[in-house]
Amino acid sequence: MDLFAELNKRNIFKVAFAYVALGWVVIQVTDMAVPALNLPETLNSIVFYLGMIGFPFALFFAWAFELTPDGVKRTEDVEEDKSIHVDTGKKLQNVIIALLAVALSFVVWENYLSSPVEETEIAQNDPGATPPTEIGKSIAVLPFVNMSDDKDYFADGLSEELLNLLAKNRDLKVAGRTSSFAFKGENRDLRNIGSELSVATVLEGSVRRSGDRIRITAQLINVEDGYHLWSETYDRELVDIFDIQDEVAKSITDALQVTLSGDESEVRDRPTDNLEAYAIYLEALTIQADTLKSVRIGLARYNEAIAHDPSFGEAWIGRAVMAYNHILFKDSAPSEGLERAHAYTLDALTVVPSSGFLEGIVEATRGDDYDWYEEIKAFNYAFEVEPNNVFPKVWQIYSFNEAGYRQQALALGNDMYAIEPLDSSIMTRYAVALSAAGERDRAREIWAKAVDRGVIEAAGFYFVDRLLDGDKEGAIEIFETVGAIHGLDYSGIRALVEAEFNGQPLDPELAA
Structure with missing residues (x-):
């Protein structure tokens, strides 16, 4: 048969x-x-x-x-x-x-x-939608949702990498990392997010990693009407991760009709060919340098990434920045911390010699040879190379203030606050610049906003400001608010204020 x-x-x-x-x-x-x-x-x-x-x-x-x-x-x-x-x-x-x-x-x-993020309301797909214009060409990159068994660091790190890639574009306003990531895990209306960050579009998505495979879903949404401007799903091998990032960034600039300069349109070199080093780097990238423990963990992760790939420039830069942050926690002599940060930065410059950002850190960590002018000049060069890089500008606000350039500090603070309205360092330093320029009411608004978010550094400045005006109860309430947020006991502040000032205005010389 x-x-x-x-x-x-x-x-x-x-x-x-x-x-x-x-x-x-x-x-x-x-x-x-x-x-x-x-x-x-x-x-x-x-x-x-x-x-x-x-x-x-x-x-x-x-x-x-x-x-x-x-x-x-x-x-x-x-x-x-x-x-x-x-x-x-x-x-x-x-x-x-x-x-x-x-x-x-x-x-x-x-x-x-479908929408890649369950928490977000499904928007209608309108391929013919025109990019929003009221707030200009602007975007916030929300942290992508982790759909894997892994910890969130891979999804968060990938989101931050996309944010940094988009931030290199001079014609695109990109909300900073701290402000965008403040909405992680929150079921917020995109219109509210857009309004709070002053952006016209939001990029959101999800990441699923399984072995050597990765699925990334991304969508660009107009926050004014909820319409999709672009969406795509990528099912690829993990080795294609850098190509996916470039494709997403190009699709977004196309959707927003952003014109790229010659340098911006060039295909970037892969930061590393070692995927293990890159995965460790993404984990390090998500570590916030807000405690001594987190700084030490961050340094260890960057060292691991460098050990896997000694030519991985971004890992060297990350380690230098983390070493600089280490100085703030004073677990060693200040000179020792400066020397370590200075040495790490010089090491990074041997791998990434064209980084104006690193040159700024070199100047900021010179110790006895420190020169405000040289630091400001180095950071100005960093702005030219990466106009949307937040980190050198945060430090520059402080440098301008300390060097006596009040108007420059105020102008830069205003620009940075527009990009990072929820960043604790920017809120604090911008408010200091406003206060120094005589705009104390506006400074108080921003300090109050920072205090409501539990920013201890801002609380210190705002506390002194209230004492200068003789507002004893207002000053005490500031630290009570911050203490409640962090679970800290600041009850001794009341006794200190009562004993030292007895309700009298603080001598302005003490606040200097």
């Missing part, structure tokens, strides 16, 4: 098609259910392998047995005139059509209708 005819008669081909179609649908449903129900990521692999194992058994069953009105029987035991294999074939054909329809629905939903 002809083998093909026998396979066709026993519905082997239809069973195979139906099994594959059903398996695809089951895998897609599992893929969505795992993160939604907080199931282990390994369940996806288990379902896939069970499906693979079951496939030959399904074909064997279709070959050896036949479904009859009297139940399941061996094929050779079924008489030809009593066989209903033709009817069974028609039913299988209908099942295949139904499963293909379901599969098509999944494809349409995933690529055109």
Whole structure:
């Protein structure tokens, strides 16, 4: 008997098609259910392998047995005139059509209708939508949602890398990292986020990492009306991570109709070919230098990344910045901290010799040879190279103030506050610049906002400001607010104020 005819008669081909179609649908449903129900990521692999194992058994069953009105029987035991294999074939054909329809629905939903972030309201996709113009060409990159079993550092680090990549564009206003990441985990209306950050668009998305595979979903949304300006899903090998970042950045600039200069349109070099080093770097990138412990962990992670790839420039820069932050916590002599930060920065310059940012840190860590003018000059060069890089500008506000350039500090603080309205360092330093320039009411507004967010540094300045005006209760309340946020006991502040000032205005000389 002809083998093909026998396979066709026993519905082997239809069973195979139906099994594959059903398996695809089951895998897609599992893929969505795992993160939604907080199931282990390994369940996806288990379902896939069970499906693979079951496939030959399904074909064997279709070959050896036949479904009859009297139940399941061996094929050779079924008489030809009593066989209903033709009817069974028609039913299988209908099942295949139904499963293909379901599969098509999944494809349409995933690529055109779905939102990658469950917390965000699904927006309508309007390919013809024009970029918003009221706030100019501006964007906030929200932290991507982690859909894997991993910790959030990979998704957060990837979001920050995209933010830094977009920030290199001179014609695009990019909200700073601190302000954008302040909304992590919050189910906030995008219009409120856009209003608070003064941006016209928001980039959000999700990241799922499984072994050497990665799925990144990203969408650019106009915060004014909630319409998609662009969205895409990338299913790639992990080694393609840098290409994906470049593609996302280019798609965003195209959607916002941003014109790139010659330097900006050039394809960037890969920062590293060592994916292990890059993964460690992403973890280090997400560590906020707000405690001595976090600074030490950050330094250790950057050292690990450098050990994996000694030519990884961004890791060297990150270590230099973290070493500079280490000085603030005074766990060693100030001169020792300065020497370490200075040495780390010089080391980084041997790998990234064109970094104006690093040159600024070199000047800031010279110790006895310190020169305000040289530091300001170095940071000015950093601004020219990376106009949207927040870090050197934060330090420059402080440098201008200390060197007596009040108006320059005020102008730079105003620009930086527009980009990073929720950054504690910028809020504090900008308010100091405002106060020094005589705009004390505006300074108090910003200090009060910072205090409500628990910024201890701002609380110190605001505390002195209130005492200068003789507002004893207002000054005490500032530290009570910050203490409640951080769980700290500042009850001694009241006794200190009562004993030292007895309700009298503070001598302005003491606040200098």
